[in-house]
Amino acid sequence: MNNLNLLFRRRIGIQEYEVITFEKLDKVLEKTAKAIPFENLCIMENRSTEITKERIMSKILEQNEGGLCYELNAILYLFLKENNFSSTLIRAVVYDHMKQQWSVTGNTHVANLLTFDGQVYLVDTGFGGNLPLKPVPLNGKTVESKTGEFRVVQTDSEHGDYILYMKLKHKDEDWKIGYAFRSNEGFHDITNLNEVQKIIIEHPGSAFNKKPLITKITDKGNIILTDSSFTEWKDGKMIKEEIDEKRFSKLRKGYFNL
Template sequence: MGDLNALFRKRIGIREDEKLTFEGLDDILEKTGKKIPFENLSIIAANLTDINKENIFNKILVRNEGGVCYELNAALYFFLEENGFEVTLVRGVIYNQGWMTIGRTHVAILLKHEGRTYLVDTGFGGNLPLKPVPLNGETVTSQNGEFRITRESTEHGNYILELKLKYKDPDWKIGYAFDTSKPVGNIAELNEVQTIIKENPQSPFNKHPLITCLTGNGNITLTDTSFTRWADGKVTKEDIDGKRFKELLKRHFDR
């Protein structure tokens, strides 16, 4: 395996010799959200491999693809770990007009710093906090909106991420629940998540291609039928066909 640390830095655009600090994580998360897209293209193409460090490295940093939560946050987890941060992976249940019924298929990162624990997530599509979110309920604000975590014990976990996306959400909404008492003990556990996402009929990511990333003033989302751009709170949407999909995929995502 090559140098994960060097290639991650190259992919998101930071210097090889830059020392990472907790205070600098905002910049890391913003750059990651803009440079590494959330996408399910390999799932749709049935081009999947086992979830391990080498395969994540090759997909995200050698082939310069994106991924879904368990790939993007696994890559960031390995990068943060190599740079001296105390991190663990944690699984959660997404809320989308009700709790999803396919189980704990969202994967995020818990980071400990100076006695406090924070949620870090670069694998939540267009809903990225872009900052570490403390588990003490404090609200953080980024270019993407406001985010906070409430402590609430449910069958889905013991904490809930809430968000209010800029220009989109007038009120707080639930993102997902996660369970800090059940950290991911081994990266191989994420193969179970991948199998559910790939095979379960209720999975939202095994039916149509989707690729999205943040931009300087919003985000762009491409599917097989539409291209949507949010810019400074204004949305434009174009209906597309297969040929146009390939053109936009190449132009905006270099794929």
């Protein structure tokens, strides 16, 4: 077993020699979401580096940091490949519900497409608190998990041929768009993600170059930390605390070990 496979298993809490079957991907995705936070601290602290396999391994598996979608789904992609899954990376355009428009940063969301037994599935561990926690088939079938309901529908749009729809538990009454993507534009070279990172760091419309954001899934919901607030969703109830810089540092360490 190589270093990446071993370190990833240790990071999320899976036995070293456990065989990862398709049926076990639900467990892998949930453990990943709980263990590795979605966060932009490297960008906010001006310490982002070129994306390579070695540097992503170092950041997430050795230094035990988190990352944004292009880092989290890249390390998942590498782990899936090491465990003999047929997977490719894709870029997607997120729908901005606050502004009621597609993201001005374009196709800067990154996820995985996995093919198993003749069916293609969307596999995503980098969508903040909106994670399906299960592979979602590209046939329109609804998948339900502890975070809500998800489905991928073939829909021709200016941004691709498929759209992820979601209905988050305790938050959404109706289906809403997550993101659109082109299923035929997968790629395997993670250095291509440097273009995505550059846009996220530099674009004035990027949501991730303004203030720190850290979030991860918990057993009962999810937690979200910014420089001004700490929000905890637990069994559908939200508790929000306004915080200062000192409190931010304490919560960052205590809840996310960052």
